Structures are given as C-alpha cells and as structure tokens.
Amino acid sequence: MTNKTPNIIRQVWSFYVNGFRNMGTWGKQVWLIILIKLFIMFAILKVFFFPDFLKTNFETDQERSDYVLEILTEPKE
Amino acid sequence: MVEFADLSLVNWSRAQFALTAMYHWLFVPLTLGITFIIAFMETLYVKTGKEEWKRITKFWMTLFGINFAIGVATGIILEFEFGTNWSNYSWFVGDIFGAPLAIEGILAFFMESTFIAIMFFGWNKVGKKTHLLATWLTAIGANLSALWILVANGWMQKPVGMVFNPDTARNEMQNFWDVLFSQVAVDKWLHATSSGFVLASIFVIGVSAWFILKKRELLLAKKSILIASVFGLISSLYLVMTGDNATRTIAHDQPMKFAAIEGLYNGSEGAGLVAIGLFSTSETDPNNENLKDFSMKIEIPNFLSYMAFLDWNAFVPGVHDLIDGNEKYGYMSATEKIERGKLAISKLTEFKTAKKAGNEALAGSLRDELTSQDFQENYFKYFGYGYFEDPTDLIPNVPLTFYSFHIMVGLGFMFVLLFVFSLYFILKGQLTEKRWFLRLAIISIPLAYLASQAGWIVAEVGRQPWVVQDLMPTMAGVTRISAGSVQTTFWLFAVLFTVLLIAELKIMFRQIKIGPKH
Known part of the structure; x- marks a missing residue:
C-alpha cells in the first residue's frame, strides 16, 4: 500500500507531463493563450479592477448585512 | 422610478x-x-x-x-x-x-x-x-x-x-x-x-x-x-x-416578459400569435419608449392562447392588463404591487431602526412579522416593486x-x-x-x-x-x-x-x- 501510492502519483504526474510534452502546435498555442488569459484575469483584472466591494469595505458579515440593509431600505440617495 | x-x-x-x-x-x-x-x-x-x-x-x-x-x-x-x-x-x-x-x-x-x-x-x-x-x-x-x-x-x-x-x-x-x-x-x-x-x-x-x-x-x-x-x-x-x-x-x-415576447399590449381571449411583425418608429405612448405599435404584422388567430395555456380561447394578459390590472382575470395592478412593495420596505426599515435603537422587543415582533408566511406571500413577494413610482417603468x-x-x-x-x-x-x-x-x-x-x-x-x-x-x-x-x-x-x-x-x-x-x- 505504501509503495503503491507514490507510484500512482508518479504515473498521474508523468501522464500529464508527457501529455503536455507531446502536444501539437495548436495545443501549445492554446495553452499559451490560456496562461496569458489567466494572468490577465487573476493578476491584473481581479487585483486592480475587481475587488470584492463588500469584502474590501467591511470587516464582518454583520457590517455587510447592515450596509446592504441600509441600501435596501434607503432608496433615495 | x-x-x-x-x-x-x-x-x-x-x-x-x-x-x-x-x-x-x-x-x-x-x-x-x-x-x-x-x-x-x-x-x-x-x-x-x-x-x-x-x-x-x-x-x-x-x-x-x-x-x-x-x-x-x-x-x-x-x-x-x-x-x-x-x-x-x-x-x-x-x-x-x-x-x-x-x-x-x-x-x-x-x-x-x-x-x-x-x-x-x-x-x-x-x-x-x-x-x-x-x-x-x-x-x-x-x-x-x-x-x-x-x-x-x-x-x-x-x-x-x-x-x-x-x-x-x-x-x-x-x-x-x-x-x-x-x-x-x-x-x-x-x-x-x-x-x-x-x-x-x-x-x-x-x-x-x-x-x-x-x-x-x-x-x-x-x-x-x-x-x-x-x-x-x-x-x-x-x-x-x-x-x-x-x-x-x-x-x-x-407574464410581462411573455407579453413583450409577443408585443401584446392589450390582452384578450383567443389571442393571436404574431408570426411576423415590424414595429413602427412612432411610439404608442410618448412617455415610454418601450411601447411601440406594429406597422405590419401577420397573426395566427387563437394560437397565442393555445401556446400559453393549451386552450384556444384562454385569456392572455397584455402589457396594459399587467400595468392597470384586470380584475376579471385576476391580474393585480402594478400600482397595488408597488404599494405592497413599499409596505414591505417600510416594515424592513422599522425593523432596522428598532435594531439600531436596541429595542429588541420591537425588533423581535417585526422579525416575526417579516418572516411570517402571510407577509412573505402577500408583501415580501412584491418587495422589489416598492422601488418604483411609475408603473410603466416595469415594462421591458x-x-x-x-x-x-x-x-x-x-x-x-x-x-x-x-x-x-x-x-x-x-x-x-x-x-x-x-x-x-x-x-x-x-x-x-x-x-x-x-x-x-x-x-x-x-x-x-425580457x-x-x-x-x-x-x-x-x-x-x-x-x-x-x-x-x-x-x-x-x-x-x-x-x-x-x-x-x-x-x-x-x-x-x-x-x-x-x-x-x-x-
């Protein structure tokens, strides 16, 4: 049992590594696009443009509830 | 609005x-x-x-x-x-x-x-x-x-x-x-x-x-x-x-989305389905740009009633029935819904104020009221309508x-x-x-x-x-x-x-x- 587990992990690892290594041109291109896209989404858009409004501005769920309740009950600005 | x-x-x-x-x-x-x-x-x-x-x-x-x-x-x-x-x-x-x-x-x-x-x-x-x-x-x-x-x-x-x-x-x-x-x-x-x-x-x-x-x-x-x-x-x-x-x-x-899908302004029994239609550029209601008349339409009689309710003669409500209400067919007016919505919002406001003031007894009774089945079904159900003043704002x-x-x-x-x-x-x-x-x-x-x-x-x-x-x-x-x-x-x-x-x-x-x- 103790010998089998690392083997399975190694097999899965080499399955993915070989798969990526033997990818065709189109596969490499789309992976490059995926990585660029994920970088733009998570390292730029999420960090600089899309903070979670309630998480950023309030510390507790109670504060968030109070804020939304205030918004819901005070339509006029 | x-x-x-x-x-x-x-x-x-x-x-x-x-x-x-x-x-x-x-x-x-x-x-x-x-x-x-x-x-x-x-x-x-x-x-x-x-x-x-x-x-x-x-x-x-x-x-x-x-x-x-x-x-x-x-x-x-x-x-x-x-x-x-x-x-x-x-x-x-x-x-x-x-x-x-x-x-x-x-x-x-x-x-x-x-x-x-x-x-x-x-x-x-x-x-x-x-x-x-x-x-x-x-x-x-x-x-x-x-x-x-x-x-x-x-x-x-x-x-x-x-x-x-x-x-x-x-x-x-x-x-x-x-x-x-x-x-x-x-x-x-x-x-x-x-x-x-x-x-x-x-x-x-x-x-x-x-x-x-x-x-x-x-x-x-x-x-x-x-x-x-x-x-x-x-x-x-x-x-x-x-x-x-x-x-x-x-x-x-x-029903409002359904009326918009078919450009149905006035509901009727045995409503026809507009198979092909073109809207004119002139508006039927100068106060609402969402309402335009057909300049041309080809209609299949009774088909809309069947499509909606599997009954060739069923009543299908139009935009105006949903805004003005239609007692005969059981459609509540938008004004009534707006009033109920405003009441739901005002109850919630009272609850918020009572909680803020630390009046737990009042907050408790309002909480019970707000979460009661009657309030949920008859008032909270229309909560969103309370944000509107003009019923025509409810038209897509x-x-x-x-x-x-x-x-x-x-x-x-x-x-x-x-x-x-x-x-x-x-x-x-x-x-x-x-x-x-x-x-x-x-x-x-x-x-x-x-x-x-x-x-x-x-x-x-819609x-x-x-x-x-x-x-x-x-x-x-x-x-x-x-x-x-x-x-x-x-x-x-x-x-x-x-x-x-x-x-x-x-x-x-x-x-x-x-x-x-x-």
Whole structure:
C-alpha cells in the first residue's frame, strides 16, 4: 500500500507531463493563450479592477448585512 | 422610478455584464453539443475498430479543444463582476446563488482536469473503453456543469425555496430541491443544452460542407454530416419541445416578459400569435419608449392562447392588463404591487431602526412579522416593486424582446429543415451535387450563434427591470461605484474578449484548413 501510492502519483504526474510534452502546435498555442488569459484575469483584472466591494469595505458579515440593509431600505440617495 | 442609483451606472453595469455573458456564451454551446457528437463518433470507433472513425473523432476533438481552451474561465469574470459591480445583489441572493455555483466550480474543475486530460493525452496510454468512458463523461459533465448555472439563473427568474432573513438582509435556502427542480430551471437547462446540441450539429455540418465544396476529406465530411444530421434533427425537435414548455412557464411566471415576447399590449381571449411583425418608429405612448405599435404584422388567430395555456380561447394578459390590472382575470395592478412593495420596505426599515435603537422587543415582533408566511406571500413577494413610482417603468424593451424571440424561433425552425435536408441528401447520396445546400450549411454556422445569443436576450432583456424577479430591481442590485470605472472595465473586456475571439477563429480556421492528420 505504501509503495503503491507514490507510484500512482508518479504515473498521474508523468501522464500529464508527457501529455503536455507531446502536444501539437495548436495545443501549445492554446495553452499559451490560456496562461496569458489567466494572468490577465487573476493578476491584473481581479487585483486592480475587481475587488470584492463588500469584502474590501467591511470587516464582518454583520457590517455587510447592515450596509446592504441600509441600501435596501434607503432608496433615495 | 425612485432615484436609487445613477442610471448611467446601472446601464454601464448592465452593458458590462451583458458583454461578458454574451462573449462567454459564444464558447459554451459548442462545447455542450460537440462533446456528445465526438462521443458518438468514438463509440463507433470502439464498436467497429475502424481507424477512420478514430481519425474523424480526433479531428473534431481538436476543434473542441480549441474552443474549450479559449472559452475556459471566461465565465469566472462574471463572478468577479458579482463581487464588484453587483454586490447588493450578490449579498441579497448569496446563499442560494452561491450553492449551485460552488457545485458547478467543483464539477468543472474535476471534469476539466481529469476527463478532458484523458481525452487528449490518453489515446495510447489508457484502454479504448476507458478513453471512450472519459469522452462520454466529459460530455455529460459539461452539460451537468451547465445545469448548476442555469439553476442559479432560473432562481433569478422565479425565486423559490427560500425565505428572506431580515437580520442578514439575505435570502436563505429552505429547500434545495425546490430550487433545483424549479420548472423554470429545468426548462432553461433543457432548452439551453439542446440549443448547444443544435449549434454543434450545425457547426459539424457546416465545416464538413466546406470540405465537400473544396473536394477534400470527403469520407470524413460525409460521415460527420450523417452523425450530426441525425443528432441535430433529434436535438432540434427536442429544442422546439423544450422551447414550447419554457414559453408556457414564462406565460405563467413572467407574464410581462411573455407579453413583450409577443408585443401584446392589450390582452384578450383567443389571442393571436404574431408570426411576423415590424414595429413602427412612432411610439404608442410618448412617455415610454418601450411601447411601440406594429406597422405590419401577420397573426395566427387563437394560437397565442393555445401556446400559453393549451386552450384556444384562454385569456392572455397584455402589457396594459399587467400595468392597470384586470380584475376579471385576476391580474393585480402594478400600482397595488408597488404599494405592497413599499409596505414591505417600510416594515424592513422599522425593523432596522428598532435594531439600531436596541429595542429588541420591537425588533423581535417585526422579525416575526417579516418572516411570517402571510407577509412573505402577500408583501415580501412584491418587495422589489416598492422601488418604483411609475408603473410603466416595469415594462421591458418590447421591440428588442419581440425581435430577439422571433429571430430565435424563426432560425430554430430553419435549422429543423436544414437537418431534414442534410439527412435526406446524405442518405440519397446527393449531397456533393447540392452546392447551394453546402453553402447554406456554412452560412448557418453564424446563424446558429445568432439564434443562441437571441435566446439569451429574450431571457434577460425580457425580464427587465428585474435582477431577481419581483424582489430586486436591477437598479437596487448594482454597487454604488463610479460609472467611469465600470466604463473602463467594459472597454477592457471588449478588447480582451475580442482578442480571444480573433485568436480562437484564427487557430480554428487554420486547423480546419490543415484538416485531420493522415
């Protein structure tokens, strides 16, 4: 049992590594696009443009509830 | 309309969400359908052992891979927007919306990292049957993944299985099964996935038609057309059926959307269905640009009543019946709903004030009242109406909803005919001679995308002004941030998604031109 587990992990690892290594041109291109896209989404858009409004501005769920309740009950600005 | 939030902020936030969702939906339907077509092809390979089926399977798998890779994670941006631009909405619906989305995220992660990897990397590493199983599980997983998103969307169209907690200002799930098996959610899932099957079938037929016109890969093209025609025909008939069911559900749960779909202003018994109609540029009501008269229409008598209620003489309410009310047929006026909504908001305000003042006794009794069944069914049900002053603000954009619906339905019926003809020509061995049909098949690919997008416009524009039907208007769901920052991200997304789309099309066209590997 103790010998089998690392083997399975190694097999899965080499399955993915070989798969990526033997990818065709189109596969490499789309992976490059995926990585660029994920970088733009998570390292730029999420960090600089899309903070979670309630998480950023309030510390507790109670504060968030109070804020939304205030918004819901005070339509006029 | 109550001055709640800057209209330009609301409109830019809506435009941004619509842009992201529409681009995301460019990638999704092909995945939903082509995975099943690939699974059928691979099943034939495993059954017959013929290498040509393996070659065909691998070719379509490559095109699926390109579409999947470019589209993957585009939906996550929608989740960013929930937190930044729709924070009030996200908080208000949090628990109910969060659960299906979390299931979708987990399912998508495991599906994507496991089964798709086996599909692409496992050809010579796992057995034939294991590989086939992975392909089928990818198809099933992709469609189950869509289920959870559509359950969440279905809840927004018809909120069920929850109770509003005034302490947390959130709707909390009371019955998961009510949310999951809501008729709206089920209809949406079946209709959206079957529309993906139809779109993918048209994609396969269109690309194969191009090969035939170029006199290349004739065997691959003909076999692919045969599979896609059978799958497409069955799916398109099923699509009509699910659309018919969904329309009846809309007539029942979202009568204003239904009236907008048909441009029905004045309800009647035995209402006719406008098969073809053109709106005039002049407005019927100078105070509401959403109401325009038909300058031309072709109507099928009594058909709308049957479509909505399976009764040729049933009363179908029009926009004015829903705004002014119709006692005879049991439709409450918008003014009455607005009054009930305002009462619900004022009770919530009293509760908030009592809590702030530390008056626990009063807060407790108001809490009991707010969560009582009577209050939930008779007042909280109309909570969102309390944000409006003018009942005509409750009318969606009628021409846009009408045109989108009719484009979707018209193209849907055209696709049924396309599959009938392609199946007939391929079985008769006449397809290669029918160059007009082959060209039509290629043109049908963008038309399938148009129909698919039009369907979502009907669903989302038709339900305006609601972000959660009857409970939260769009203007109340939006985060109060500057409209300028939303404009900036709108243009950022427009550029990002357009680049992604161009990249997909470029890689896709090149792979199609290369064709399958010999």
